[in-house]
Amino acid sequence: MVSTDSTDPRDGDDTEAGPGDRTDHEAAVRAQTVQRLERSMGAIGTAAVARMESRLSWFRRMSAEDRSWVGLVAQSGVAAFVDWFKTPGRGRPPITVEVFGTAPRELTRSVTLLQTVDMIRVVIDVVENQVEELAAPGGQQQLLEAVLRYTREVAFSSAKVYARAAEARGSWDARLEALIVDALLHGDHEDGLPTWGSALGWSKTPVIAVAGGLSGLDRDGVLDDLRATARRGGHDVIAGAQGERVVVVIGLAEDAGDGTARLRAAEALAGLFGEGPVVVGPPAPDLHAAGESVRAAVSGLRAAVAWPDAPRPVAAEDLLPERALEGDAAARRRLVDLIYLPLRGAGSPLLDTLSVYLEHASSLESTARMLFVHPNTVRYRLSRIAELTGYLPSDGRGSFVLRVAVTLGRLTERGRPVAE
Known part of the structure; x- marks a missing residue:
């Protein structure tokens, strides 16, 4: 048991080191380690980038500009670590600002979260391999623990950065999808459809529309489920809600020309809508021409009440008399x-x-x-x-x-x- 009596390090008693002695010694070791780290910051960052080039094939395939940004992030991470290591009492390091604040937002689209984890592992390996040289005598464990804590914070901050980017991207995509559905339904702004579709990664044809109701279900939950189910089927998908009505535009992954593909796609989604009819519009050659399919599906959804025994889903073409009587x-x-x-x-x-x-x-x-x-x-x-x-x-x-x-x-x- 360590004595709690204070000991003046100047009295020459070296039989037992008190807490003050240990604290002063750790601070001295930390200061020497900091000096070594500051002299080696550039070399560490360069070594990390070199290790990425040798071990990560996707890093070698990146553009020169993106590799440069990744290198800058690595250098900033090392500098931020050294600054944080100087003052251990600062608590958790502000990783997001000091490290990721140097890179453009577009970098999150060039580098995936999994690739970011790979990069963190490489940097850890580089530092761990040089702990003996970077740390002052007796400071190896101190430096290693600090590196592990810091890299843990980097990992958490990385996940936060990507989560925020995904959330912002998801909100933007949802607004753009709603705009596309509205443009297709009302027949306006059609000149912008190819550009908007490209922004969402749209590539598949032919295109069909499926319309159904919410019937009190959670709108965002229904839209998310519809998108996820359609994408699992290999289709492109755009979905939007208008009041209690939901319209889904699907770019079919395959089509044999006999109508079976569009019915299969619609059947996979039918159970995700609320109660009531689900109507499938006729196929269109591309997104730009999909307005007719959307309008037919919505018209059929309004008129389907006149045919209580209609199948679910039902083709808009099978509802032609009801749609005609309803005013289409x-x-x-x-x-x-x-x-x-x-x-x-x-x-x-x-x-x-x-x-x-x-x-x-x-x-x-x-x-x-x-x-x-x-x-x-x-x-x-x-x-x-x-x-x-x-x-x-x-x-x-x-x-x-x-x-x-x-x-x-x-x-x-x-x-x-x-x-x-």
Whole structure:
């Protein structure tokens, strides 16, 4: 047990060193170590950069400017360590300001957090290998402990720097994504879409839009989950919320041209939306042309309430009659182009047969009697209608789509614009 009696180092009693003696001795050793460190600061920084070049292949591939900034950070780190080591009573070193404050913010995009950890390890190795030469006699352990404490603070500060950069980047990306979704929906600022997409790393095509509701769910949580799920599927993704509506724009990782890829992508996301319909817009060739897909998906989301049994997700094209009745001019034109005009071009017998068939509760015999033809003739004409339009007149859903399309077509031919 060490005696608590104070001992005057000047009385010549060297039988037992008191606390004051040890403190003075440690301070003297520290001062000598500081002098050695100050003389070796440049050499340590140079040695650290040289070790990085020899051990870190990614460092050798960096541009000369970025390597220069990394070297400056290393030199600043050594200088800040020496300054902190001089006065041990200062507490935790202000790493972020003294070290990382020298580098531009863009460096966090050139050097990843994992690479930063690699660099810290290299610097530690360099200093540890020179502890015997850098420390004054008896000060090796003192210096080593200080180095370990300092590098721990550097590691924590590195994580903080990257976390702040990621948070700022995430907030900026979210605002830009919301701007893109709004521009696509309203058809304005489209000239800026390629540039904005490039800023987000957008590269994949074709592009589809998926729209759904929040239904009281946390908006930010839903958006984060949608983005993460889409990216795990290999897709590019942009997501934005507008009130209780969420719109996701997806650049498909692959597409066979048969619609299966977009349905698979939408099915993977459907469970992340709130309750209610989820609508998939038609494919677009690129982000610049994706406005039509976004508008179709949002229009389908508004109109889907009229088809309670719609699948989830449902294609916006499958909601054309509901969208047309709800006031979507594009859906009206689409129905006329896809159904009415092909039927009219095939001749009046098909249109007449369809009209009579729908008016007589889909009865073959009644339709045949009204048209004075054989029921087999009616069957043949109905099969031709299905071939031309893709909808079966005998099917409940198909007959509804056909009836709406023929009605709109006739209104158009009487001079009433479809866009009314």
